[in-house]
Amino acid sequence: MVAKLVPDNIIISDATVLINFLGTGTFQLVLQSYAGQLHVTDAVVGEIKLNRHELDAAIDAGSVVLHRVPTDKIDHLIRSFSDFHLGEASCLVLAKEKSWKVATDDGAAKRFVTSDLGAVYLMTTFDILLEMVNLGQLEKGRALDLVTRMDTEADFLYPEDEFKEFKKRLESL
Amino acid sequence: MTPTTDAYPKHIGERIRSARVDLRLTQDQLAELVRLPRPSISNIESGNRAVDSMELVQIARSLKKPISFFLEIPIEQIQDEPLTILCRSDDVSETDKAAVDDFVSLSKDYSSLENLLELHNSALLPCTGAPIKSKPDAILQGQRAAVQLRHHFMIGEAPVLDLDNVLEQRGVKVVERSLPNSKVCGFSVTSADFGHAIFVNSHRTRERRLFTLAHELGHLTMDRDHTTTLLTDKQEQVSLAEVRANTFAASFLMPDVAVTETLLKLGVTKGKKETINAVTIDYVRKQFGVSYDAMLWRLVNLNVITKKEREEFLPYAVEDALPSSETGPSLPERYRALAVEAYRRAKISIGKLADLLRVDTYEARKLVKQFGIQQSPT
Numbered sequence: 001m002v003a004k005l006v007p008d009n010i011i012i013s014d015a016t017v018l019i020n021f022l023g024t025g026t027f028q029l030v031l032q033s034y035a036g037q038l039h040v041t042d043a044v045v046g047e048i049k050l051n052r053h054e055l056d057a058a059i060d061a062g063s064v065v066l067h068r069v070p071t072d073k074i075d076h077l078i079r080s081f082s083d084f085h086l087g088e089a090s091c092l093v094l095a096k097e098k099s100w101k102v103a104t105d106d107g108a109a110k111r112f113v114t115s116d117l118g119a120v121y122l123m124t125t126f127d128i129l130l131e132m133v134n135l136g137q138l139e140k141g142r143a144l145d146l147v148t149r150m151d152t153e154a155d156f157l158y159p160e161d162e163f164k165e166f167k168k169r170l171e172s173l
Numbered sequence: 174m175t176p177t178t179d180a181y182p183k184h185i186g187e188r189i190r191s192a193r194v195d196l197r198l199t200q201d202q203l204a205e206l207v208r209l210p211r212p213s214i215s216n217i218e219s220g221n222r223a224v225d226s227m228e229l230v231q232i233a234r235s236l237k238k239p240i241s242f243f244l245e246i247p248i249e250q251i252q253d254e255p256l257t258i259l260c261r262s263d264d265v266s267e268t269d270k271a272a273v274d275d276f277v278s279l280s281k282d283y284s285s286l287e288n289l290l291e292l293h294n295s296a297l298l299p300c301t302g303a304p305i306k307s308k309p310d311a312i313l314q315g316q317r318a319a320v321q322l323r324h325h326f327m328i329g330e331a332p333v334l335d336l337d338n339v340l341e342q343r344g345v346k347v348v349e350r351s352l353p354n355s356k357v358c359g360f361s362v363t364s365a366d367f368g369h370a371i372f373v374n375s376h377r378t379r380e381r382r383l384f385t386l387a388h389e390l391g392h393l394t395m396d397r398d399h400t401t402t403l404l405t406d407k408q409e410q411v412s413l414a415e416v417r418a419n420t421f422a423a424s425f426l427m428p429d430v431a432v433t434e435t436l437l438k439l440g441v442t443k444g445k446k447e448t449i450n451a452v453t454i455d456y457v458r459k460q461f462g463v464s465y466d467a468m469l470w471r472l473v474n475l476n477v478i479t480k481k482e483r484e485e486f487l488p489y490a491v492e493d494a495l496p497s498s499e500t501g502p503s504l505p506e507r508y509r510a511l512a513v514e515a516y517r518r519a520k521i522s523i524g525k526l527a528d529l530l531r532v533d534t535y536e537a538r539k540l541v542k543q544f545g546i547q548q549s550p551t
Contacts, residue, residue, distance in 0.1 A: 015534050016523060046230030047524065047534050069226035075244045082285070085524025085534070086230060086240045107519030107548030155538035157523065159547045 009036030011123060012067075013103035014091045015047040016157070020105070020125045022051040023154030026146060030128060031063050033137040039065045041094065044087040050154075067094060083108055095121065103128065105158060125156065126166040133173055140170055183220040185229075188243040188274070190218040192236040195271035206235040239528035242278045256362055264356050264403065273360075276348050276372045279504070282529055283346050284367035286511040289520050298345065298369060299325055302395030302417070311413040315420025318395050323425065330431040334462040336386050337373075341507045345393070346370040347386065349503060351496070360403045361389035369393050375503075378493035380464040384422050391421030427461045427471045435460055436477065443477050451489035465490040504530065516541065519548045 011034070018040070021027040031038065040055070045066065048055055058064040069077065069090045081089035088109050095102045095117065102113045103123045113122045129146060132138040138146075147163070150156035193203050200218070204211040207228065216222035224232065233240045256273055265273070287293070301318040305311045323329070326339060333339055337347045346367065352374045358381065359373040371389045373382050385404055395417055433443075435457050441449045449472075458468035469486055472478045478486070509530065516526040527537035 014524070019534065019538070042225060042227035043230050046227035046234075049533065049535055071223045071225060074226060074229065074240075078241050078244055082241070083289070083521045083525055085522060085528055086226060088522050088524045090226065106522045106524070108516075108522040108525070111519055155535070155542045157538055157541055157548070159549075 010039060010098070010100040011036060011103045012039040012041070012091050012095050012098075012100045013044065014088045014106065014109060015044050015085075016105040016109075017103040017123075017125050017128065018044065018048060018055065019050070020150045020154050020156050021128075022048060022054055024146060024149045025051065025054075027051070027054050027058070029137070030132070031058060033132045033135060034128075037065060038063070039067060039094070039100065041067045041069055041087065041090040043069050043085075043090045047085070047087045084112075092116075105156070107159075124158075124162070125150065126158070126162060126169075130166065130169055130173070133170065140173065143170060184246050185224060185243050186218045186220040188245065189214075189224075189232055189236070191271045191274045192238045192242065193218075194267055195275050196236060197268070198236075203232070203235060207231045233528070234533045237531040238275070238278070239282065239531070241282075241528070242275075245278065256360075266355060269352060269355050269357050272350050272352055272355075272357075272372070275350070276370070279348055279508070280346050280362075280364070280367040280370045283370075283505070283508050283511070286508065286515055286529070287344075289515050290511060290518070292511075297363070298322070298343075298390075298394045300394065305413040305417060308413060308416060311417040312420045314395065315391065315417040315422075316424045318391065318417075319421045319424035319428075322390070322394055323428065330428045332431065332461045333426065334383070336383060336390075336426075337505075340371070340386070340390065341505060344368060345390070346508075347373065347505060349373045349375040349382070349505075351376040358404045359385040359389050361392050363393060375496060378464065378495060380458075380462060380467070380493050383426065383462050384464070384467060387422035387425050388418045390425070391418035395421060423467065423471050423474070426463055427468065429475060432457065432461070432471060432475060433477075441477070443475075446478065446482055449478065451486055454486060455489075455491060464493055513541070513544070513546060517546050517548060 018027070021030050040059075045052075045055060045059070055064065059066045067090075069086070074086065077089045077093065078086060081092065084092065088104070088106065091102060091104070092109065092112055094100065095113070099117075099121075101121050101123050102109065102117070104110060104113070105124050110122055110124070129138065129143045133140055133143050144167070147156070147166070193200070198206075200214045201211050204214045207214075209228065213222060217224055229240060229243060233243065256277060299321070301321050302314060305314065326343065328339065337349075340347050346369065348370065350372065353376045355374060355376070357374055358377060359371060361369070361371045363369050371386060371393070373385050373389075375382060377385070388404055392414070396414060436449070436453075439453050439456070441453060454468055454472070455465060458465050461468065463471075466487070469478070469483045473480055473483050512521070512526055512529040515521045516523065521529070523537055523541070524534055526541070527534045530537060530540070532540070
């Protein structure tokens with residue numbers, strides 16, 4: 001499949017990014033800020049523990065679109081994406097099929113998106129925060145505070161280089 | 174909406190049941206953990222109701238198994254699988270079968286990690302056995318094989334109290350699991366999928382566990398075309414292969430020279446009963462990590478004491494302690510290290526790491542954070 005230069009304004013998220021925002025109680029802020037659609041799969045929802053009710057409520061309200069992985073496809077997904085969890089695998093497959101952007105902080109998932117879809121299809125927690133600052137939904141200082149909170153309250157995992165890059169981009173906004 | 178069972182792999186329900194039994198949970202307890210009605214669990218296990226992805230993720234998390242575990246066909250149903258025979262043994266209970274399922278799943282994951290990290294660490298052990306002609310021949314073969322394997326491992330004559338680590342470093346997978354009500358002490362398997370692997374029931378004394386490990390190592394090295402063996406509490410030395418494996422274990426754990434040297438340092442002279450006493454024997458057996466009884470037999474075989482003297486010393490045996498507390502299923506340390514390394518190199522995702530470590534994504538994140546692990550840049 002040839003990657004489209006400009007992906008659809010739809011993001012499908014795996015658990016890594018959701019855990020950051022749900023864990024810090026800022027998930028609603030993301031939903032309010034983002035103009036496109038946010039999609040998740042049921043396997044990803046199954047991974048969420050902390051503040052799951054916020055995600056469930058957003059799904060019920062229609063602000064997050066839920067996709068069910070057909071039961072008879074689970075086996076194929078697990079075998080084809082043996083280096084991933086079912087949640088991540090289902091998210092990556094849908095993104096590839098539909099040409100959606102993928103929201104993930106995971107290195108293996110990022111590698112997959114970059115090589116199979118193109119870097120333009122990748123969004124990380126840092127990208128989302130920068131977008132919110134760019135749109136005037138979040139102040140720069142609060143964006144940095146939020147990273148600290150994600151770090152301590154949600155065990156946000158990121159390479160140090162990406163954090164440096166985030167700060168640089170944040171300053172330039 | 175309840176998922177239909179059309180085109181649904183029926184064995185998923187059986188695997189859920191196996192994993193639940195392995196953790197000794199009731200259907201009620203599992204239902205509570207995954208917030209489903211108890212009849213739903215019953216229907217899922219019997220294949221009358223399919224699980225959806227969300228439920229499967231939650232069930233896997235609650236039962237501390239990777240999702241891939243639930244997609245595999247139970248060992249008992251695979252005709253060509255050597256452990257199938259073991260599972261059909263009268264000595265193997267339902268709980269034991271569940272432990273065998275988990276053992277196989279873990280060994281496969283272990284092997285996948287080694288391949289992913291290009292470690293190629295699953296080299297087969299040297300095969301030193303030959304057809305056994307008689308009981309003396311079985312004993313002689315066991316003794317020789319023990320000497321040869323110690324030489325192969327380059328571990329000299331010293332006691333090997335950490336045999337599990339020694340084996341792990343040489344590509345033999347060692348899985349321990351507590352089976353309190355089981356007759357099973359351990360079993361071993363040589364598989365095309367994952368090489369050599371040994372299971373040890375950790376609900377035994379430390380000394381018994383070490384001997385079981387060495388006994389199974391004996392089977393792995395001496396039984397040509399070894400597929401699987403089972404060691405139980407009630408097992409008598411019915412076959413010459415068992416005699417050979419036991420001799421191997423005794424010789425491997427208590428090398429002739431090392432035992433003799435240890436005794437000499439205590440002033441014990443062969444054939445002079447007055448120079449040896451129960452305290453000496455207890456001290457020596459602790460040096461080698463074996464039971465009092467195992468050391469007595471070794472002393473008989475090394476002609477330090479006679480069989481009659483053995484019987485005289487027997488009443489002074491100190492009972493070895495069972496593990497003080499029952500812990501949950503534990504993972505081999507090397508396996509855990511490999512899983513984290515695969516994550517660090519971004520060869521697996523954080524969700525997969527959680528799967529491999531039998532924890533949820535939150536716990537995996539916490540662990541990675543705790544050790545300051547950062548994934549390689551993409």
